Amino acid sequence: MNREKSFNIIRTLFSMVAAILVAFIIIVMVSKNPFESIQIFLLKPLTSKRYIGNIIEAAIPLIFSGLSISLLFRTGLFNLGGEGVFYFSGIIGSILAIWLKLPPILLPLACFTASAIAGTAVMLVPGILRAKYNANEMVTSLMMNSIVLGIGSYILNNILRDPSVANLVSYKYNSDALLPVILKGTRVHAGFLIALLCAALVYVYIYKTRSGYEIRVTGTNPKFAQYSGINVTKVIIMVHVLAGAIAGVGGMVECLGLHRRFEWTGLPGYGFDGCMIAMLANNNPFGVVGASLFVGYLRVGADLVNRSADVPTEMIAILQSLIILLISAEKLLKKYRQRWIEKDVKEVNHEVAS
Amino acid sequence: TGCSSQPNTNDTQNAQNTESNKSEESTNATNTNTENDTSDYKVALMIPGNLGDKSFFDAAFNSIELLKSELGIQVDYVESGSDSSKYYSAYVDLCEKNYDLILTVSSNGDDALTQIAEEYPEQKFINLDDTMEEIPANVYIISPKNNEMCYLSGAVAALKAKELGENTIGFVGGMDIPGINEFLVGYIEGAQQINPDIKVAASYVGSFTDTAKGKENGLLLYNSGVSVIFAAAGQSGLGVIDAAVAKEKFAIGVDSDQAEALKEAQPDMANVIITSAIKNIPQTALMIVKKAMADDVAYGTKGFYGLKDGAVGIANNEFYQKLLSESDRNTVSELQAKVVNGEATITDTAGLTTEQVNTIRDAVRP
């Protein structure tokens, strides 16, 4: 493992610790009995099976969006469309989950397929525009978010909406579609396994396959990729397809895992979370899992403080934005990094000398 | 408010927990003969949403103080935000703390409630405002007859319009959803009692939080010549009231007595609110908790509570007095009497289909 890598890890740890410290500061400022609150925030999430379950529940969607975004980031694409994909694929999948008649295993699979396709379709718009015409994917994907939200809520209002319920939700899902709980006494559902599977697959894909290689190379230097005979256009489209499919499945998993009907009335925010996760993980698939669990832990902690003490949940937003700022801060702690790299260069020369 | 009262409730909570852990069965015992000592009767309120909606979450929150003062019992609450995936965990937390009764409000948490009710069959739940269909055996549902209070609001609006020599009244809903259209239907029918061929201009903000858009909707209706608007749109409704101020027109509030709530901070807004269609959630809560303590709640069923039970009504306050003429107010109370002793015929809005709503709505569209 080289300095560059270990440096990134240190910067990540630094950011995590900083986030927790800031949490302390906030709690101390607003809480009537800070110490109890801090205790709740830090320890309570780990005290019971159920809370640990909550952490995992919270992590599941983050893993999916994290994986999706990390693929895009790796290719040097700033596509923020995960947001819309989660929502829209949820809608499309829900249509099947409500009306399709299939045996237990097959029905969820069908839903996932549908949502994956929907996700891909949504992602492909910025994807193709970028790959073929070099249109700024950041803007186009943001546009797509709002567009699919509009279309989605139109579908929800006019097709899926359950009139017997006072607020805007879809009909109940066919119970065969729901994902089974895999940990007694919690709500950790099969989606977690799917998430882990995805992470593993993405890992193999990125580091062991040709097209993964193409993605990595294109990400670090597209000119070099082109020069080497890699079809960059194809790679970019490919990445968008994968990212769309993963985020799409993620959206559906969240719906079928934790809800009994489609309940999002706006963009769920997982897309932007994904950016944070991808950065925490430095785009490493297994890192994504870890990062998601960490953020899940923070959130459950914040929820508990909010529920059983007097600190509003929204504290979490402050922590998260801090994490993003710190981790993506290239130049943070750069002095130490400098020293290291210089040291390396010297080492090399020594080895040569001897 | 909740914030300041929290810490000590926390302390007592923990005390309670440790104690009750010491003697499980003793607490079960006390459940049977609660009347004699109410002090250790513990109620929790689970709020599946955010406080500050100036609507029924706040209304529900207000019942806490009432219960404490009237019954001298301990009431804790949990605000679990708008992310419905968190409700279940919130419920489990409460169930683990073995309260005698868990209150909740609104249909947001229905699915979580159904699930938890099955998992904790011993635990009793009451939803203070819901329309749930399949009701678990240990859950009691109160569904206020919203259309009755809106019926009166409609009458009020129509009377005001008549006084101004107009033939159209307005309605701004948060979203085009059953929960809101229920209000609309009652509103229309009430108005028709005063003026059979009244027109009702209905508009939906498309969001319960975009107050600016709410104001735009209000302004558009007022500009189109409407003088009274019934704002059933949560936060966005505030926008409508603001529009009324800007255009020197009138509005009717919803859920809680908004004129009362606004009169200190925003007097000029309070001054345009003729009345508000209120759900008297605190009263309902008091009524039902009393029953619960006396063990005569028919769990597993749903009870409809209307004007008769004082569960719903319209705000009768200084502004109402000021903004609506003596005679008109009398007409309203007569109408109210009719409703109470069941002479008035009001469409039952429970499970009204989208088509039915559309026909009713289009019939009166200007």
Add this chain to the structure above:
Amino acid sequence: MKSLLDLISTSDFIYSIFRVTTPLLFASMGAVVSDVAGVPNISLEGLMLIAAFSGMFFSYLSQSALIGLIMALVMAVAFSGLLAFFTLHYKTNIILGGIAINSLASGGTIFFLYLVAHDKGTSISLASKVLPTINIPIIQDLPIVGHIISGHNILTYLSLLAVLFTYYLLKKTALGFHIRAVGEKKEAAESVGINVTKIQAIAILFSGLMCGFGGAFMSMGYVSWFSRDMISGRGWIALAAESMGRQTVLGSALTSFLFGIADALSNALASMGYSSDLVKTIPYFATLIGITIFSVRIYRKSKKIA
């Protein structure tokens, strides 16, 4: 549909367009300047939210609309400064930085709203101040025109001035030249001793200032309180307007107005019982198509040479 026509042909409707467009104008001007300087600021939404909250809160504390406005500007600029610090000094990616500021704003404002008003919805319980509306002496008496042009909130007029200001800033002033130079070729600016970091910081702070005005308008003009997420995507629309306007001041201003009209239209339609879900997407669709056409044209051009 006829009723729609006479609804939108009223002077009230046209009047409302200005009101709806005001925050978009401010924000899109901020977007233009930061983008031209090569540091696209996507945290407009968040900065406006922060400004809206601060404006409400401080005008409530001081009971002075002016102080409220000033503090709204100060806070928005301060947070854009935070963004500038991280992106320029610590080299945080500007897009990620923008995302961070947005999430900070959406959560943070509610957090503090709760602390000051014990309320996570609106600040209605705090009697905050609003900025005055202005009646233009002679014009206000003109039959229709007066009704359309006069009697707007002071910030609405200011937003129009902001467009002119930004235009001259970029086109005619030294600073403008430096901003453009930095955005187009850093090294060139550096080589003549222009401090790139400083210029880009100025650009980001300027976008913060604009968002300050936009946000203040939302809570101190449009309505008289703060409510959670009250910007409701206006920041993103402004961003759309800017890229649709192709980073030009006038282009962005024009598109902002088009989007303002679209929004006013969607309100009008809603008030006639049409679902606004789809209408709401008009600006975004327009932008998407605009960008597509534009990039395809560029692409074709570059092909031709070959």
Add this chain to the structure above:
Amino acid sequence: MSNYILEMNNISKIYGNGVVANSNVSFNLKKGEIHSLVGENGSGKTTLMKILFGMEAPSRGEIILNGKQVQFSDSKEAIKNGIGMVHQHFMLVESFSVAQNIVLGMEMKKRLFVNEEKSIQFTEALSKKYNLIVDPKEITKKLPVGVKQKVEILKALARGAEILILDEPTAVLAPQETEQLFKELMHLKAQGHTIVFISHKIPEIKLISDRITVIRSGKTVGTYNASDVSEKEISNFIMGCEMDISIKKNAHHYSTNKISVDHITYKDQEQVQLLKEINFGVKGGMIFGIAGVQGNGQVELIDMLTRRMPIQNGDISFNGQTIKEDTIAQIRKREVGYIPEDRLDQGVAVKESISDNMISNQIYSEDFCKHGLLNFKKISAFVNRNISDYEIRCMGQTQPIGMLSGGNMQKVVVARECENNPQILIAEQPTRGVDIGAAHIIHKKIIELRDQGCAVLLVSADLNEILKLSDVIAVMYEGEIVAYYDHTEGLNEEQLGIHMLGIERHTPEQIAKAVNRDE
């Protein structure tokens, strides 16, 4: 005390990534002289000047300007102190007009606004004064390089530059433009300006400069009066002559024609003719050298050969098959190796490992990648072999290549392009910025390939590299082949130089020989 207006003493510079660009370099200027700074690529010339111009901070050393010690934290201060720099790569805002570029950062104001008329008048006056004629209103994008060069110089002079640094100004100029530039420099010198002139072209250095300072891999070799040293001596100082880098090259065995270029012409957007009627062919076992001043069409030619650029007119074929319709990938399939001019730009992916960088052209080959899965056994064996063969200094094949020095980076590139036994090798500046040892290894490799029957097209600005390696040599000038030698015996740099500067042309018949058809 000293008669120097500027002294840079014992300057050292260590870059963030550990590159020692300068170590104890000393450099000084006399008023009104033209002082050349020479050294091979990467030897630290630009770095030294960037330090003088305040763009890089020296790690050690002192700068004394007019007797006072100075320290420039940024170029603004350097400019204030009468130092101006024309950079190796243009630093112009393309969308601005000439005038706007020239006054950038020192705009004259009319109240709040910039006074455009003033800047135009100012520019006109300036260009008259130094007879560097430019049109102030013209948009910079549209200007030919020669004029851009002028604008750059005016930019510096406009800021009152007494000391004017020109970093490789002639690299992009056609000979006439160079002559023109030299006239202008003399004129400046006459007006009392002091000029630092950086270039790789020894003849012109000898021609223009009063004194010459040579640096080699970051250290000063010495400073000489131009009149006291011959061109040969200068190049020896630059190369470090003692070292024997002669390679034995056995007689060539040409096989069949593998590259043939027919009637290639090319016009760019502004309809400037960059390539005229290029015809030549390369046989297996032949090293075909293309000499020429940078910017005489070599880049465009290579871009067409490697399909980075479409073929407008004419045709190119490899092994008798046209490549007109090929994609880069298809070119790669034709067993073509390509060593690019600029490694950092397209030669490597700096963040990825050495191993990843060494296989990029073979991932589509069966033995490195079966059914889309990379075969790591084979790959690492291949990579390790190359690391030892090419003496690549690194901490193992997983080290990110960005950490290597340029020379070692270049070795990775060369290994990649040479080790999947190509039929055709296109080598563009293969040893730029590479130390002599590394260059030696690379040269040996190229010759080895040639002996195995590979057709090598060698494009280099470095004449003795051309002379040393090539079997045949063509000289390009203004997008044309102006000379062709089918042997290199008795050929020397001067002779080639004459063609490169367009002074002497071969007859069409002679040039036609370049086609090398199979008879």
